[in-house]
Amino acid sequence: MTFVARCHYQTCRLIDRILLSQSQQQSLGDRLRCCCYSSSSSLINKARGYSSVNCHRYKTRLIMALNKLSIDKVDLTGKRVLIRVDFNVPMKEGKITNTQRIVAALDTVKYALEKKAKSVVLMSHLGRPDGSKNLKYTMKPVADELKTLLGKDIQFLDDCVGPAVEAACADPAPGTIILLENLRFHVEEEGKGVGPDGAKIKADKDKVTEFRASLRKLGDVYINDAFGTAHRAHSSMMGDGFDIRASGFLLKKELQYFAKALDNPEKPFLAILGGAKVADKIQLINNLLDKVNEMIIGGGMAYTFLKISKNMKIGTSLYDEEGAKIVNELLAKAQKNNVQIHLPVDFVTAEKFAEDAAVGAADVETGIPDGWMGLDVGPKTRELFAEPIKRAKVIVWNGPAGVFEFENFSKGTKSLMDNVVEATKRGATTIIGGGDTATCAAKWKTEDQVSHVSTGGGASLELLEGKVLPGVAALSPA
Known part of the structure; x- marks a missing residue:
């Protein structure tokens, strides 16, 4: 069984053990236990005894599950x-x-x-x-x-x-x-x-x-x-x-916007993903590769992708040993699904993880020298990432491009924010996941300049991963 398949199988088992009342276990059992969280591999379905037809039916139920009484x-x-x-x-x-x-x-x-x-x-x-x-x-x-x-x-x-x-x-x-x-x-x-x-x-x-x-x-x-x-x-x-x-109205708005991304979204559909570890975003990347047309990968996990796929020297940049094992599998799935992956081509570097660190520059060809780390994307990457944002009709963004908390390493994330705001003005549906990305919107006062900023970091992430949220599943159908 592939690493991704194992992760999803284990998640299914964990969902089985969620604390629910007996009546709710009966009513939610199929949806909570199914392996529709991802179709990364038919092995996942075989492991749980489900055919691809059944998995498709459960996916449909998952989408329908967002349509709740308000x-x-x-x-x-x-x-x-x-x-x-x-x-x-x-x-x-x-x-x-x-x-x-x-x-x-x-x-x-x-x-x-x-x-x-x-x-x-x-x-x-x-x-x-x-x-x-x-x-x-x-x-x-x-x-x-x-x-x-x-x-x-x-x-x-x-x-x-x-x-x-x-x-x-x-x-x-x-x-x-x-x-x-x-x-x-x-x-x-x-x-x-x-x-x-x-x-x-x-x-x-x-x-x-x-x-x-x-x-x-x-x-x-x-x-x-x-x-x-x-x-x-x-x-x-x-x-x-x-x-x-x-x-209530707040939860209703969340479900309406995430349904736009999960239920037959307009095309082109773009996902912008950041964060430190590939392993933390396996299910998110894997699930979205079945839905999006293009995907921008930034943040700390970009260095793991680049080291594995481009053999790039990354210095002391973040490197995810566990996540590295499945990078090629994720890239292969993207190619199979005709999803265009956008990775950084240049970087803003630092000799230590600190706001007052000396600032350097590097690119994929030369690599990041020993003793230095990438903390942001560079100017060429900012231009590169702007193009798919201009094309997109629906954008889901989860995770910053760099260490936006440090002024010298915030330009990549700020550029993404500026371009997403412009896309919103052009009529695109733009959804910002909770957590750090929502913090970015608050920092630059753009909460009212995008379509939706989610109030739930963990909840929005799990929804985008394809999981059924117990608190949503418990609500009466519309």
């Missing part, structure tokens, strides 16, 4: 609306330093209130308290910020489950907004945690059931607006017991 299609009048939001905001000394995630959820909250919902109950995690009550991670500062942003009173509860919480949410006054305490104060939310002695612990299955049953009593309708956690099968993400499980 809040604007649900009657909320007089209903208690339980909303899973992502209020995992950065904190410093007990104060919120960036309110973006709170602001992003306001449209969904306001809509529920406008549609005469009896109450809106908000639940979220904050930080990593590892299943115990640590007031460093209390949601109380979020409640105060919500009151300021909404101009309405917020009822803050000091727990998220249990008899007292259930009583407070049972029959609130019309228009009440309730914020629950941190979901991750309970080990039953993630299914695992850390005990008082520092040892890892696993949640008791029966107590997980009780936890989810208590959440079920807090609302009549379940809304999920936490895309950033959609790749986690956590208790609050599954909507156990609710007849109606819909997306």
Whole structure:
């Protein structure tokens, strides 16, 4: 079995073990267990006992799985609306330093209130308290910020489950907004945690059931607006017991834009991929090679591709030993699928990994000398990468071209951003994955100049890899 096939087979096995309720395992089992994450090799299908026809059918199901019921299609009048939001905001000394995630959820909250919902109950995690009550991670500062942003009173509860919480949410006054305490104060939310002695612990299955049953009593309708956690099968993400499980506006937007990339995208379709390790992006590259017309590969992993495919000297640049094993396989697949791969041809180099490092230049022919490392692409590469961006109708970008945090090594990524913004103006659909690429958009204030900047780093990556996101799969179909 090829290295790529092994990786996908192992991923399938891991998905099998995601913590889901019995009913959800039955309803999601086929989609979560199937090997449609990639068609890199018929060996993957044989390993799981699926034919290529079955794999195609599962791929179709995956795409259909993005078409979910949304809040604007649900009657909320007089209903208690339980909303899973992502209020995992950065904190410093007990104060919120960036309110973006709170602001992003306001449209969904306001809509529920406008549609005469009896109450809106908000639940979220904050930080990593590892299943115990640590007031460093209390949601109380979020409640105060919500009151300021909404101009309405917020009822803050000091727990998220249990008899007292259930009583407070049972029959609130019309228009009440309730914020629950941190979901991750309970080990039953993630299914695992850390005990008082520092040892890892696993949640008791029966107590997980009780936890989810208590959440079920807090609302009549379940809304999920936490895309950033959609790749986690956590208790609050599954909507156990609710007849109606819909997306909020934030999650709806995420699904709509990723559907444009995953469901018969306009051509030419371009993927721009960066990041340090090829091994970390195997599934992403492999899945997108079945969909895109062209692919730009930059960032640290470009040096692994160039060393293997061009025998280029890369000095002390990042080199991924594990990823190197499958570079030729990925390039062969690209050739078979008529996908044009664009690799850097010149580089901005440094003699150390630091902002004040001495700056040099190199190209593929001469290579990068010993003791030097590539930290960005050079001017010829910036021009080269601009051409496929001009041609593209759909662009998905995940990963910077260089160390954009250092001014001397940011020009390659900034050039990509400028060209993607121009492509958006020309009518292309441009989607920026979360994580570092979203940070780039924030740094250069281009969030409103591209079609979509995803709010979920890990979730967007897994979606592009072809995986089913448990938090999305759990929602009712449209």
